[in-house]
Amino acid sequence: MPSPSDAGPFRTIDADGLSVPWYMIPFDELGRCTGPLTRQALLSDAQAGDYSDIYLFSHGWNNSWDYAIGRYEHFTAGYMQMRQENHLPAPTSYKPLLVGIAWPSIILLTEAEEPPEIAAGAPAHADREALERRELERLTHGLPDRLATRLYELAQRDALTATEAAELGHLLTPDAVTGDPLAEIPSDTSASAIDEVVVALAERSAALPASGASSDLSQFGSAVAGPAAPTPGDAELQGAGWLGDTVKRILPRDAIRMFTVRQMKDRAGVVGARGVAPLLVELLRGSNAKIHLIGHSYGGKVVLTALCVPPDLPRIVDSVLLLQPAVSHLCFAKNLRNRPGQGGYVAAADRVRLPILSTFSTHDFPLRRVFHLALNRAGDLAELKIAGPGDPPSIYAALGGYGPRRAGEAVIDILRDTKVRYDLGAAGPRIYGLNGSATIGSHGDISNFSTWYALYNQVVS
Numbered sequence: 001m002p003s004p005s006d007a008g009p010f011r012t013i014d015a016d017g018l019s020v021p022w023y024m025i026p027f028d029e030l031g032r033c034t035g036p037l038t039r040q041a042l043l044s045d046a047q048a049g050d051y052s053d054i055y056l057f058s059h060g061w062n063n064s065w066d067y068a069i070g071r072y073e074h075f076t077a078g079y080m081q082m083r084q085e086n087h088l089p090a091p092t093s094y095k096p097l098l099v100g101i102a103w104p105s106i107i108l109l110t111e112a113e114e115p116p117e118i119a120a121g122a123p124a125h126a127d128r129e130a131l132e133r134r135e136l137e138r139l140t141h142g143l144p145d146r147l148a149t150r151l152y153e154l155a156q157r158d159a160l161t162a163t164e165a166a167e168l169g170h171l172l173t174p175d176a177v178t179g180d181p182l183a184e185i186p187s188d189t190s191a192s193a194i195d196e197v198v199v200a201l202a203e204r205s206a207a208l209p210a211s212g213a214s215s216d217l218s219q220f221g222s223a224v225a226g227p228a229a230p231t232p233g234d235a236e237l238q239g240a241g242w243l244g245d246t247v248k249r250i251l252p253r254d255a256i257r258m259f260t261v262r263q264m265k266d267r268a269g270v271v272g273a274r275g276v277a278p279l280l281v282e283l284l285r286g287s288n289a290k291i292h293l294i295g296h297s298y299g300g301k302v303v304l305t306a307l308c309v310p311p312d313l314p315r316i317v318d319s320v321l322l323l324q325p326a327v328s329h330l331c332f333a334k335n336l337r338n339r340p341g342q343g344g345y346v347a348a349a350d351r352v353r354l355p356i357l358s359t360f361s362t363h364d365f366p367l368r369r370v371f372h373l374a375l376n377r378a379g380d381l382a383e384l385k386i387a388g389p390g391d392p393p394s395i396y397a398a399l400g401g402y403g404p405r406r407a408g409e410a411v412i413d414i415l416r417d418t419k420v421r422y423d424l425g426a427a428g429p430r431i432y433g434l435n436g437s438a439t440i441g442s443h444g445d446i447s448n449f450s451t452w453y454a455l456y457n458q459v460v461s
Helices: 036-048 065-085 125-139 145-156 162-172 191-206 252-259 261-286 298-308 346-351 365-374 378-383 449-460
Strands: 011-015 018-026 053-058 096-102 290-296 319-323 356-360 410-414 431-435
Touching: 018 036, 018 065, 036 096, 036 261, 053 261, 053 298, 065 096, 065 449, 096 261, 125 145, 145 162, 145 252, 162 191, 162 252, 261 290, 261 298, 290 298, 290 449, 298 319, 298 346, 319 449, 356 449
Parallel strands: 018 096, 053 096, 053 290, 290 319, 319 356, 356 431, 410 431
Antiparallel strands: 011 018
16 A cells, blocks of 8 residues: 555656646556545645646556656656757746556556556565456456366467467457447458457567567557567468468467457546546646646547546636547547447537647557457447548547548648647637658657647647
8 A cells, every 4th residue: 555655746847947746646447546645635736736737648558657657757858858949938827737647558467567556556476466367357257168268278378379369369359249229330350350460469479589578569559669570471471270370479468468459448438437537527626727638549538538428527628639549530520420429529629628639640550450450349439438542441440540530620630740830729620630640650659749749739829
């Protein structure tokens, strides 16, 4: 358990000649705050501190505590350096406060990925095996005994062949649940879809050193940009089965993480709804500061859910910046082509003062190649469940991979790498899909001039 000394800011940083408090607010998988004293200290500080701006960040899928901290630090430090180097002034009477959200976005933690004691639930080394068993037990819920036993067996292997990885994928991504009003929508779930994901695993695994050390797959979906792996040649893909079983270094941990995108997406929604939404409401009620929401990958789902779930807000937030969000490209849609209903986050534009800025990139490997293959349940369409040329390849495609569609007042623009300002006035669009293909090189490439400058436009508008 955290001690009383843990209740204050996680860290204090220097910015614009000010000492800026930075709080880390941790949540468990059910959205319960595991640092309640820290949460209360934040709310008290926000109420009494006379802050002008509060930045609330959420990391995405497969970020450990340390990686989340590192990404928050990198983005914040880069933002301040960008302003200094380009002589971009802060707003008048600027006094910021930083809030980082920490949520369990990884299945099967390694020792190096375990959070520190401030997270109020950090497992001891001796408890890790029991924790992993519980994680695997949750993954087998609903499976017949025979299939559950097979999943446990595959998870215990040192490495998997491609065929075994595909089998694991089928065990972890069952068909969409029937009985949903949109269940008649055809699912992309198929052997070929699972195979495509395993091909991606094999491509990355083929580039590993002979020692079998972990690749960037251990951070798949996170804000860590790993080197591009070469695509295996025909000889590497030949052998028994549809994919050469000569590729034998697909680690079970990597495969499980790849195929638990559904569980992590649902968890992001739970954390956003049950944990971050009440925190956001209290920050809005207890302070007069402008509140800026920033989310990367599944962190986009966290902050959008927090914004849209409350029946009403004490006041609107000031801005929302989505960095390659792992949510549906139809989530802001005011109508769905040939289907009833609207996107699950259609209300977001009315709950934020400035237009929502959302980046996407053709270089985003997970959101361009994997997202729509795995996330094709009825509720994934347009984020209905919120706990042509150039068109996406699937109705389930990611906002962070292809930009917004059918959102009424949305436009596609270029993510700018110059100091040309965005038109964020009331007469402009409510949602910008910012094509960052020229400046964003991977899913994790979220800290660069373009992204920092997009945030600066929001802060000074």
